[in-house]
Amino acid sequence: MAYKPSMRGKAEALDMELDIRPVMNLMVVLIPLLIASAEWVKLGVVEINVPPAKGPSAGGPGDAQDENKVKEKEMKLGLKIAIAHDGITIGNASALLEGEQGEGPTVPLTAEGKYDFDLLKKKLIEIKKKVKGKGFKDEDRVVLTASADIEYQTIITTMDYVQTYEDDKGDILPLFPQVNFGSILQ
Amino acid sequence: MAFQPSKSKKNLTKEEGSLNMNSMMDMMTIILLFLLKSFSTEGALVTPSEELRLPVSQQGEKPKKELSVMISKSMIMVNDQVVVPDMNVIPKDQMIIGPLASKLAEYAQQERDLEIDVGKEFTHQVNIQGDEKLPFEILFKVMFTCSKTEFYKMRLVTIKKG
Numbered sequence: 001m002a003y004k005p006s007m008r009g010k011a012e013a014l015d016m017e018l019d020i021r022p023v024m025n026l027m028v029v030l031i032p033l034l035i036a037s038a039e040w041v042k043l044g045v046v047e048i049n050v051p052p053a054k055g056p057s058a059g060g061p062g063d064a065q066d067e068n069k070v071k072e073k074e075m076k077l078g079l080k081i082a083i084a085h086d087g088i089t090i091g092n093a094s095a096l097l098e099g100e101q102g103e104g105p106t107v108p109l110t111a112e113g114k115y116d117f118d119l120l121k122k123k124l125i126e127i128k129k130k131v132k133g134k135g136f137k138d139e140d141r142v143v144l145t146a147s148a149d150i151e152y153q154t155i156i157t158t159m160d161y162v163q164t165y166e167d168d169k170g171d172i173l174p175l176f177p178q179v180n181f182g183s184i185l186q
Numbered sequence: 187m188a189f190q191p192s193k194s195k196k197n198l199t200k201e202e203g204s205l206n207m208n209s210m211m212d213m214m215t216i217i218l219l220f221l222l223k224s225f226s227t228e229g230a231l232v233t234p235s236e237e238l239r240l241p242v243s244q245q246g247e248k249p250k251k252e253l254s255v256m257i258s259k260s261m262i263m264v265n266d267q268v269v270v271p272d273m274n275v276i277p278k279d280q281m282i283i284g285p286l287a288s289k290l291a292e293y294a295q296q297e298r299d300l301e302i303d304v305g306k307e308f309t310h311q312v313n314i315q316g317d318e319k320l321p322f323e324i325l326f327k328v329m330f331t332c333s334k335t336e337f338y339k340m341r342l343v344t345i346k347k348g
Contacts, residue, residue, distance in 0.1 A: 017204070020207055020211060023211070024207070024211070024214075027214040027215075027218060030218060030221075031214065031217055031218060031221065034218070034221035034222065034225055035221060037225065038221060038224050038225065041345055042345070042346040043240075043246075043248075043249045043343060043344070043345060043346060044243060044245065044246020044247060044248070044249065044343075044344050044345070044346035045246050045247055045248075045249045045250075045313065045341040045342065045343050045344070046243060046245070046246050046341065046342045046344060047247070047339075047340075047341050048329075048340050048341070048342065083322075146322040147322065148321060148322060148323035149321040149322065149323065150321065150322040151318065151319050151320065151321065151322075152241055152316045152317065152318055152319065152320035152321075152322070152325055153241040153242070153318040153319070155322060155325070156241040156242070156243045156318075156342065156344055157241075157242075157243070159243070160243050160244045160245060163245065164245065181326060181329060183326070184322060184323055184326055
């Protein structure tokens, strides 16, 4: 006897919808929760590494002589940036970079009375190109000083401009990434 | 006389509609993933207030929770404890801020004890959160005090732009 023909072919396709309500409930709860706890303000830290405070030097005259010899061997750039109320001056222990007019700060204020950070950056890039590869031990270092009542924001902005620069190809290169702080300008 | 009920309408089945939720679900999933990714379990590093507005900078690394020195418009705090209640009393001619130095020395001692007892490394790190209007003089004194009390790896906390 032949088998009965299969009924499968005619069986209606099971039409069932997934019940997504529980998932929706979960999302409705989770999304507000996560939005509430999300951090909208991105924080960053600017690192400044100061060498550990030195104790009073106990070295005798002999030590001092040795130190002098070492100092002679090392070429030091000793770049300094000083922020005053009339502008920013670039210099080192032996010379100050003069402004366009021949006197006053290297980077005077703009016409609106703001600090001209772009010009500062341009000057620093010039310096960087001159000293690069000349064997200066501190070619990445800059000492930042300011007058007593210069605002913190100005200092942070200066550090922004001093640390990196973009070359012609758009690569970001270090300018003077090691920023140290010098004593307050009088 | 009343109208006779419509015969054709009697057999009409009620229209059944269902909302298509697929696209909404897709959206929700994406939002959920995005938020989960940006979810941070580290807790709040700073408490923003009128008194303490961090300066804005373009660069910077991700901050870590360390000992924090907060310099608001009027007071200096170490880990949320007020150390110098009034900034005007800081002597002009002294580089070290006395109360801050003693508090930091206390923390340094604690850290050193921890290093000996449980082997937690003393990182010498400190986060400095200063108000954007803070004069350089105070900032410099705080940094000087920090470096004198063994916290010489200083990080300035800023708000990242962009």
